[in-house]
Amino acid sequence: MPEDIALQVQMPTDLRSKDKLGAFQLDNVSGKSRGIASLTVDIPSSHRSQGPEESRPPARWRTTEFLVYYLIAIIVLPWMIWVPISLSTSSHVNYPFYHSRLYPGWLFGRELDNSDSQYRSFRNNIPALSILAALFLILKFIYTKSVLRSLPEPPSHRLYLIPFFVTFSILMLSVLHGASIIKIFIILTMNYAIGSSCKGSKLGPLLTWVFNGAVLFTNERNSGYRFSSLHPSLEILDFIQGVYPRWHVSFNITMLRLVSFNMDYYWACNRVSEEDSGAYLTEKQRSNIAHPIDVYSYQNYVAYVLYSPLYIAGPIMTFNNFMWQLRRPIDIPGRTIIRYLVRFVISLLTMEFILHFMHVVAIKDAKAWPGDTPFELSMIGFWNLMIMWLKLLLPWRFFRLWSLASGIDPPENMVRCMVNNYSTLGFWRSWHRSYNLWIIRYIYIPLGGTKNATVTTVLIFSFVALWHDLSFKLLAWGWLVSLFILPELFASFLFPVSKYGQNWWYRHVCAAGGVLNILMMVSANLVGFVIGTDGMLYMVKKIFGSLEGLRFLVGACCCIFVGVQLMFEYREEEMRRGIYRRC
Numbered sequence: 001m002p003e004d005i006a007l008q009v010q011m012p013t014d015l016r017s018k019d020k021l022g023a024f025q026l027d028n029v030s031g032k033s034r035g036i037a038s039l040t041v042d043i044p045s046s047h048r049s050q051g052p053e054e055s056r057p058p059a060r061w062r063t064t065e066f067l068v069y070y071l072i073a074i075i076v077l078p079w080m081i082w083v084p085i086s087l088s089t090s091s092h093v094n095y096p097f098y099h100s101r102l103y104p105g106w107l108f109g110r111e112l113d114n115s116d117s118q119y120r121s122f123r124n125n126i127p128a129l130s131i132l133a134a135l136f137l138i139l140k141f142i143y144t145k146s147v148l149r150s151l152p153e154p155p156s157h158r159l160y161l162i163p164f165f166v167t168f169s170i171l172m173l174s175v176l177h178g179a180s181i182i183k184i185f186i187i188l189t190m191n192y193a194i195g196s197s198c199k200g201s202k203l204g205p206l207l208t209w210v211f212n213g214a215v216l217f218t219n220e221r222n223s224g225y226r227f228s229s230l231h232p233s234l235e236i237l238d239f240i241q242g243v244y245p246r247w248h249v250s251f252n253i254t255m256l257r258l259v260s261f262n263m264d265y266y267w268a269c270n271r272v273s274e275e276d277s278g279a280y281l282t283e284k285q286r287s288n289i290a291h292p293i294d295v296y297s298y299q300n301y302v303a304y305v306l307y308s309p310l311y312i313a314g315p316i317m318t319f320n321n322f323m324w325q326l327r328r329p330i331d332i333p334g335r336t337i338i339r340y341l342v343r344f345v346i347s348l349l350t351m352e353f354i355l356h357f358m359h360v361v362a363i364k365d366a367k368a369w370p371g372d373t374p375f376e377l378s379m380i381g382f383w384n385l386m387i388m389w390l391k392l393l394l395p396w397r398f399f400r401l402w403s404l405a406s407g408i409d410p411p412e413n414m415v416r417c418m419v420n421n422y423s424t425l426g427f428w429r430s431w432h433r434s435y436n437l438w439i440i441r442y443i444y445i446p447l448g449g450t451k452n453a454t455v456t457t458v459l460i461f462s463f464v465a466l467w468h469d470l471s472f473k474l475l476a477w478g479w480l481v482s483l484f485i486l487p488e489l490f491a492s493f494l495f496p497v498s499k500y501g502q503n504w505w506y507r508h509v510c511a512a513g514g515v516l517n518i519l520m521m522v523s524a525n526l527v528g529f530v531i532g533t534d535g536m537l538y539m540v541k542k543i544f545g546s547l548e549g550l551r552f553l554v555g556a557c558c559c560i561f562v563g564v565q566l567m568f569e570y571r572e573e574e575m576r577r578g579i580y581r582r583c
Contacts, residue, residue, distance in 0.1 A: 059576070060569050069562045076559050083379045087372070088113075088359035097368035098359065105356045113359040119351075119391035126398075133402040136168060136308055140406060158326045158407065162303045169306035178242030183225060184251070184306075187215055188258070192301055195262035200269030205446075208262040212255050216467065224248035252467055253314050256438055257305045261319040263442050265296045283411065286324040287441065295323055309403035313395045315410040315434035318441065325408050337404050344397045351390045360384050367535070374543045374552040381526050381539065388525075389418040392432070411437060422514030422564045424488050427521055439464070457485055488517060507568060514564035515557050 060066050089095070105112035114120050122129075143164045148154055173181045194211055198204030218225075224247055227234035268290035281289065296319075304322045355361075360383045363369060369377055396413040403410050416430040429436055439460060447456045491513050500506045527536050543549035 072562050084358040084383045094368040098362040098366035101362035107356040110356040113355045113362045115362045122395045165303040176242050176244045177247040179237040179240040180247045191258040195265045204266045219248040264319045286321040287318040315413045317410045374549040424517045511564040515560045
């Protein structure tokens with residue numbers, strides 16, 4: 001099944017945590033092609049069948065219709081910013097309910113809402129992580145120089161880095177997890193034994209999935225296990241905890257790499273992949289083209305699974321992609337890394353301003369919203385979602401920056417701002433993209449892809465929810481998302497662009513569909529990651545239980561309609577410039 005028409009899904013992780021505030025164009029760090037892995041952009045539904053080489057409709061930016069849209073945006077956007085700021089002042093009637101969750105800030109005498117535990121763990125450890133990354137890069141530089149001096153001529157590959165990667169990873173995990181590194185290596189070795197012993201047998205994928213599913217379940221139930229539960233004499237090992245003893249929390253990301261290695265090895269044994277032509281490989285080709293069997297060794301496996309820059313939070317790379325970048329290195333210019341560093345700093349400062357001036361996370365956690373209007377409640381939810389997007393973007397960008405500086409180019413996770421999406425499918429393609437690609441390669445296509453779209457979608461979102469947390473709230477999220485995808489699929493079937501795309505009204509019907517998509521996406525994510533089912537029921541009651549709430553809903557739909565029209569035209573502008581993304 002071609003990847004470009006496959007359904008892609010994902011969801012946020014628990015610190016494994018997503019880019020620029022707004023949609024952006026990314027230069028492939030290899031300098032070989034435009035965008036990451038020929039990153040393509042979601043085309044407005046009214047023109048989805050056209051390519052960049054065809055004539056595009058004339059720009060609408062200066063039309064009377066869009067001048068009206070600009071006027072609405074100029075009024076509404078500042079209001080959306082001011083409302084959460086006004087709710088976050090010490091003079092607000094609900095301030096006493098949540099002020100204990102705030103921290104001393106450093107901007108303009110404001111208090112800081114650092115109450116989100118996931119983001120707090122990253123923010124507070126940025127200095128330590130920066131030192132760790134710098135140490136890794138310095139030691140890698142020294143190691144590389146010493147190796148190259150011992151060789152008669154520079155090699156065309158970087159496989160000589162494998163011993164360094166393995167050694168540094170073992171040292172890092174020993175500091176992070178203490179004696180629990182023994183548990184990690186036991187799991188890694190058992191998984192490798194499954195893949196290497198089954199080789200091309202169909203039993204390999206089955207045992208791989210059963211084993212890794214069981215590991216995730218037992219990790220969750222036993223909180224990473226205790227040595228003393230195996231034998232009382234091992235109890236002393238429980239006291240060697242490391243600086244981050246909860247190794248099982250980040251192991252969900254590691255599990256994806258375990259599956260990737262075994263599945264790539266299985267397909268390599270059966271030669272179910274493209275053939276290597278010896279030319280430059282795109283990101284997609286690096287994932288799809290298998291290596292010689294001897295590349296799937298235990299040392300390479302450990303180097304990939306525990307690769308330090310991506311170990312904690314990703315992004316996720318396939319084993320094939322990782323090894324191709326060592327066997328056939330790509331060029332990552334220094335200016336590209338510097339630009340990426342600048343974007344990270346800008347995103348970090350943006351988050352700091354939001355957390356200093358909008359205390360919506362603390363308000364949400366304390367349920368400090370009695371007396372708030374439906375619009376105020378909606379802004380609490382909206383800015384919580386924006387903070388959730390940023391709190392994932394920042395760790396993912398930090399670790400990808402570290403990886404780029406070390407010479408490995410993993411996929412970009414966030415390729416559009418959260419609010420620059422009108423399509424449910426497009427939203428999931430542009431959020432945690434590396435996980436999307438993993439889902440497509442190892443679950444969606446093997447399950448039949450579009451041949452079993454409905455069943456596959458439900459199974460995938462259920463897996464994604466349970467992969468993050470064994471809770472009903474996230475399982476409800478998975479089922480809601482699966483349900484909310486169906487209207488877009490049916491609409492695409494009933495109103496195909498090939499039949500109706502040239503009608504003047506088609507764009508407006510698509511925009512109305514975009515409004516529905518956005519409302520459903522916001523609702524699902526509020527349930528899954530912000531206020532839960534109880535909070536969502538309270539918000540629904542406030543909106544539909546009064547005339548004021550209904551007026552707000554109508555006004556909100558009109559404003560979202562304007563936003564979708566602007567997104568449509570932005571996609572068209574990307575197409576006019578030759579930027580061709582499928583997300």
